[in-house]
Amino acid sequence: MALKQAKVITVTSVKGGTGKSTFTLALAGILSNKKLKTIIVDMDLHSGVIAASLNLKPKKDIYTLVNDYMNHGLKESDEYVIKYNDYIDVLPAPKDPRSVGKINSYYIDIILKKLKYRYDVILIDTNHIIDNINLITFDNSDKIIYLITNDLMDLKNMKTMLAIYKDMNLKNYYLILNEAISNERLSTYEISTFLGQNIDYKIPSNAYIKNMQKILMEGKIITLEKAYQKEKTTLILTEMLDKILK
Numbered sequence: 229m230a231l232k233q234a235k236v237i238t239v240t241s242v243k244g245g246t247g248k249s250t251f252t253l254a255l256a257g258i259l260s261n262k263k264l265k266t267i268i269v270d271m272d273l274h275s276g277v278i279a280a281s282l283n284l285k286p287k288k289d290i291y292t293l294v295n296d297y298m299n300h301g302l303k304e305s306d307e308y309v310i311k312y313n314d315y316i317d318v319l320p321a322p323k324d325p326r327s328v329g330k331i332n333s334y335y336i337d338i339i340l341k342k343l344k345y346r347y348d349v350i351l352i353d354t355n356h357i358i359d360n361i362n363l364i365t366f367d368n369s370d371k372i373i374y375l376i377t378n379d380l381m382d383l384k385n386m387k388t389m390l391a392i393y394k395d396m397n398l399k400n401y402y403l404i405l406n407e408a409i410s411n412e413r414l415s416t417y418e419i420s421t422f423l424g425q426n427i428d429y430k431i432p433s434n435a436y437i438k439n440m441q442k443i444l445m446e447g448k449i450i451t452l453e454k455a456y457q458k459e460k461t462t463l464i465l466t467e468m469l470d471k472i473l474k
């Protein structure tokens with residue numbers, strides 16, 4: 229059991245397909261290497277990929293957890309998570325996406341608050357939609373990581389989001405530019421000028437992970453693989469995590 233409350237790190241974006249799930253898994257691997265007890269919560273409720281990416285076959289998920297909670301049939305919360313290795317647990321997204329509509333964000337809030345006492349880090353993968361579930365998740369987060377790409381449509385939405393953060397006087401976010409999967413070539417300078425703020429971290433285009441399909445097929449996490457310990461992505465994400473966990 230963690231001695232202190234967990235740090236809650238949420239990975240999100242303003243558009244789909246920017247690398248959220250890929251980087252959530254990479255971050256989990258780094259935390260595991262640091263021997264920090266981590267739970268990945270798959271809050272991409274309609275189309276979560278975390279359990280499947282890791283070749284896990286969970287019997288329970290966020291929906292069963294919320295449902296048991298609502299019906300006073302809650303078991304130990306350990307029963308709802310599935311173990312990947314000694315340091316990484318997963319609370320999977322609902323197996324049946326049709327049950328998502330029945331999940332009330334009130335319970336998500338309670339569950340996240342309870343998990344804070346059991347882990348060193350809660351790592352949350354999300355979708356890019358601003359709904360009550362994501363808003364509750366953001367409220368519970370110490371750090372929110374926005375994965376952005378070189379795509380101007382994505383950047384325009386990000387600019388809108390940044391204005392909201394500014395209005396709320398919130399600065400608990402980082403911007404990571406994932407150039408490994410971007411096509412349009414705006415320079416980092418052009419992007420930060422457009423957004424009116426600096427990019428915190430940049431994954432360069434030559435950091436494209438060529439073995440992704442094989443890694444996924446085998447249910448592996450790149451940052452747990454020896455060959456990736458010195459890769460740029462690992463080093464950049466480690467630097468960022470060290471700053472967050474300090």
Ligand SMILES: Nc1ncnc2c1ncn2[C@@H]1O[C@H](COP(=O)(O)OP(=O)(O)O)[C@@H](O)[C@H]1O
Pocket residue numbers: 241243244245246247248249250251406408409431435436437438440
């Ligand atoms: N750095 C990277 N190197 C190689 N492929 C990547 C990288 N980042 C993302 N991808 C690929 O891009 C696609 C979208 O990534 P994903 O993590 O599923 O995005 P999201 O969770 O934001 O929807 C996936 O096919 C993923 O394998």
Ligand SMILES: [Mg+2]
Pocket residue numbers: 248249250272277353354
């Ligand atoms: Mg995803």
